[in-house]
Amino acid sequence: PDLLFSPVRLGALSLANRVVMAPLTRNRAERGQLPSALAAEYYGQRASAGLIITEASQISPLGQGYLDTPGIYTPGQIAAWKPVVDEVHARGGRIVIQLWHVGRISHTSLLPEGEVPVAPSAIRAEAKTFTEDGFVDVSEPRALGLEEIDGLVEDFRHATRCAMEAGFDGVEVHAANGYLIDQFLRDGANQRSDAYGGSIENRTRLLFEVVQAVAEVIGAERTGVRLSPVTPANGLHDSDPQPLFERAVERLDSIGGLAYLHVIEGATGGDRDIAPFDYAALRAKFGGGWIVNNGYDRDMAEAALERGAADAVAFGTAFISNPDLVRRLRENAPLNPLDKDTLYGGGAQGYTDYPTLD
Numbered sequence: 001p002d003l004l005f006s007p008v009r010l011g012a013l014s015l016a017n018r019v020v021m022a023p024l025t026r027n028r029a030e031r032g033q034l035p036s037a038l039a040a041e042y043y044g045q046r047a048s049a050g051l052i053i054t055e056a057s058q059i060s061p062l063g064q065g066y067l068d069t070p071g072i073y074t075p076g077q078i079a080a081w082k083p084v085v086d087e088v089h090a091r092g093g094r095i096v097i098q099l100w101h102v103g104r105i106s107h108t109s110l111l112p113e114g115e116v117p118v119a120p121s122a123i124r125a126e127a128k129t130f131t132e133d134g135f136v137d138v139s140e141p142r143a144l145g146l147e148e149i150d151g152l153v154e155d156f157r158h159a160t161r162c163a164m165e166a167g168f169d170g171v172e173v174h175a176a177n178g179y180l181i182d183q184f185l186r187d188g189a190n191q192r193s194d195a196y197g198g199s200i201e202n203r204t205r206l207l208f209e210v211v212q213a214v215a216e217v218i219g220a221e222r223t224g225v226r227l228s229p230v231t232p233a234n235g236l237h238d239s240d241p242q243p244l245f246e247r248a249v250e251r252l253d254s255i256g257g258l259a260y261l262h263v264i265e266g267a268t269g270g271d272r273d274i275a276p277f278d279y280a281a282l283r284a285k286f287g288g289g290w291i292v293n294n295g296y297d298r299d300m301a302e303a304a305l306e307r308g309a310a311d312a313v314a315f316g317t318a319f320i321s322n323p324d325l326v327r328r329l330r331e332n333a334p335l336n337p338l339d340k341d342t343l344y345g346g347g348a349q350g351y352t353d354y355p356t357l358d
C-alpha cells in the first residue's frame, strides 16, 4: 500500500497523509500586509494536504522583501489569519505558518522611511525583488549590529506568539533560500568577525538561537525549520556546505523534540543535482521528522518514503494548480497545468479558481 497516503506524526503534528503543501509566495496580501481576503478559500480548498505550510510571512516591517506579502506581527494580521486557520481546521486540515525575515533580499521602497535592508554584512546580493515599480535590483544592505541580534530573536518570539493567537498548529522557521538566517549561515553573505561570523559554530549561532527561542514559545514539537543547503537562490552560496549544514542540523537536534526539518534538495524550483550533497548524512543527525522537497512527483515521493529517506514530501507548484492534489495523486489522475502568469499578484484568477476533479 502506498506510504504517501498513510498517516504520520511529526512532533505534535498529526498528518492524515504525507503530502505536504510547500510554502508558496503569491503576493496577494491586502493593505496592512494582511493575508488575502481569498486566503481562507485558497487554503481551505487545499485542506486535504497532510500539512499546509503557509506562504512566507514576515515577522516585522524590516522582514518584508517583496510587494504584498503578509505579515504575522500585528493584531490586524492575527485577526486576518484567524479565518484562514479556522477554515482549514473546519475541513480537517493542519496548518503551520512560515516565519520569514528576508534580510538583504529587499528594497528601500518596501521598508519604513529611511530604512535599508539588514544583513550579516554589508554585501549586496546579486538578486532582484519586485516592488510597486516591478522587478528591481535589491538595495545595498547594512550589517546588523551585534546589539540588534537580541531584538531580531525577540521579533521571532513575538511572531510566534501572534501565530499561536491566530490558532496555527505550529510554525516553520524560514532558514532557506538566501534569506536572513541563510545569509548568516553561508559565507557568501556572512563576513562578520564577531560571534556570529567566521567559524561554522559562529555562523550557525543565529539559526540555533532563533529556533530555540521559537521552540520555547510554542513548543519544540510544534516547530519546524526549512533549510536549502546548496540552493543558489537569491545569490547565496557557501564554500563548504556539507560540514556547515551537518553542524547546523546537529545544533537543531540538540534543542530536542523539534517537529521536523524541511529540506530543499538542489536548486529551489530547479536542478536537483546542481551540487553534490549528502542529504542522508544530514538526516542521520536529526531525530525528528524529515520533509523533502523540490521537483518530486508521485513515484519519486513514494520511492523516497519506501527507502526511508523521508517521512513526508512537500509539493509546491502542483498544489497551486491542484487544490485536490492528494486525491489526484491517490487516483493517478491527471494534474491541472500551472498558469505561470498568475503565480504572483492579482486576485482569484490562478488562486482560487483552479478546478477540482468532479
Ligand SMILES: C=C(C(=O)O)c1ccccc1
Binding pocket: 025, 056, 066, 176, 177, 233, 268
Ligand atoms: C519566499 C520565497 C522563497 O522561499 O523562495 C519566495 C519569494 C518570492 C517568490 C517566490 C518564492
